[in-house]
Amino acid sequence: MDFLLKKEKPTTNKNKGSSTGFYGFGLDLSSPVESVMGSIETESNEEDYLTGLTTMFKELPLFFVNISKVNGIMCTKNIIVQWVVESVGEGVHEVVEGDTVIPFFLPDCGECTDCLSPKSNLCSKLPFSVSPWMDRDGTSRFTNINGETLYHFLFVSSFSEYTVVDIAHLTKIDPATPANRACLLSCEVSTGVGAAWKTAKVETGTTVAIFGLGAIGLAVAEGARLCGAKRIIGVDVNPDRFEIGKKFGVTDFVNSRNCGDKIVSQVIIEMTDGGADYCFECVGLTSLVHEAYASCRKGWGKTVVLGADQPGAMLTFSSFEVLHSGKTLTGALFGGIKPKTDIPLLIKRYMAKELQLDKFVTHEVDFKDINKAFDLLTGGKCLRCVIWMNK
Numbered sequence: 571m572d573f574l575l576k577k578e579k580p581t582t583n584k585n586k587g588s589s590t591g592f593y594g595f596g597l598d599l600s601s602p603v604e605s606v607m608g609s610i611e612t613e614s615n616e617e618d619y620l621t622g623l624t625t626m627f628k629e630l631p632l633f634f635v636n637i638s639k640v641n642g643i644m645c646t647k648n649i650i651v652q653w654v655v656e657s658v659g660e661g662v663h664e665v666v667e668g669d670t671v672i673p674f675f676l677p678d679c680g681e682c683t684d685c686l687s688p689k690s691n692l693c694s695k696l697p698f699s700v701s702p703w704m705d706r707d708g709t710s711r712f713t714n715i716n717g718e719t720l721y722h723f724l725f726v727s728s729f730s731e732y733t734v735v736d737i738a739h740l741t742k743i744d745p746a747t748p749a750n751r752a753c754l755l756s757c758e759v760s761t762g763v764g765a766a767w768k769t770a771k772v773e774t775g776t777t778v779a780i781f782g783l784g785a786i787g788l789a790v791a792e793g794a795r796l797c798g799a800k801r802i803i804g805v806d807v808n809p810d811r812f813e814i815g816k817k818f819g820v821t822d823f824v825n826s827r828n829c830g831d832k833i834v835s836q837v838i839i840e841m842t843d844g845g846a847d848y849c850f851e852c853v854g855l856t857s858l859v860h861e862a863y864a865s866c867r868k869g870w871g872k873t874v875v876l877g878a879d880q881p882g883a884m885l886t887f888s889s890f891e892v893l894h895s896g897k898t899l900t901g902a903l904f905g906g907i908k909p910k911t912d913i914p915l916l917i918k919r920y921m922a923k924e925l926q927l928d929k930f931v932t933h934e935v936d937f938k939d940i941n942k943a944f945d946l947l948t949g950g951k952c953l954r955c956v957i958w959m960n961k
Contacts, residue, residue, distance in 0.1 A: 762789020764905025774798030779846035782853035795819030835864035
């Protein structure tokens, strides 16, 4: 399902499920990023009433993550938020009107073999894809006042005050959770913490190396800290990241530009007397995946890939190296977490003062200052910036 953009309650016309006269904010990803204010018409079909629900931003924060491409068109890699349920469809039983929920880009239908298995978070009923459409029927529910199609973004088109979303992309959370902290768990923080907790299964007393200390890398450090890692090595080109990383458990820092005649993997192998137990690539460069793999210990070392390089970027390993090293290389979309069950668990750990979410937020702005937020993000001047719809 998807998103309604409005400030007033929908008026239902003679076509069941059709709502009109909405006024709000949206993001048209076919053009450079900008706030769009206007009259929005959204339509729902019968299936929306069976599997969808309407949610609204009501003095709740909108939070976005890093920019994946600036090449004429600026696209956010993901947009994460917290919502309140305004109404539900006939077939929705997990939530009711007034519930506080978090949306997420990766579907969790709760019915297919993969969703029912603890081994996977990759839904086979609604396979994830980067798409401007709804994932069930390949259509958009958004049009502008001229009837032109507005596109969805990763099923979480969140630059809006009201929206319709498939129940597979929502989980209910404790309404007592501060909105400007809960929103962090819709993407990056859950990804990083989950990669250490769910995918790598970091053990107490082990050594971790993290390539890239952005928000995801720092979330990996936080996850490794919670798992009891003894040593957490951060690798970055920005020396300021070390001081920031200390807040999340980073114990050592390697500036990849200041390694002299050695490559990073050599430095880490020497630091750890043979390599780190777990390595995480959090930038999205194939060259760093190779360095991370080389940096983990032979026999049991595990490398987890979280960054996304350009489409078509290839990794190359010799069969001899793979066979004789005994290492593991794996990807972890959304950190391997199962959103409907694991996000509420992370909320509980935050409320119990175990998971540090507060330190991720460095700026908060109103929606009218959204471009300022993007400037802070692209300029590397913030970790996470919370955008309030109506504070």
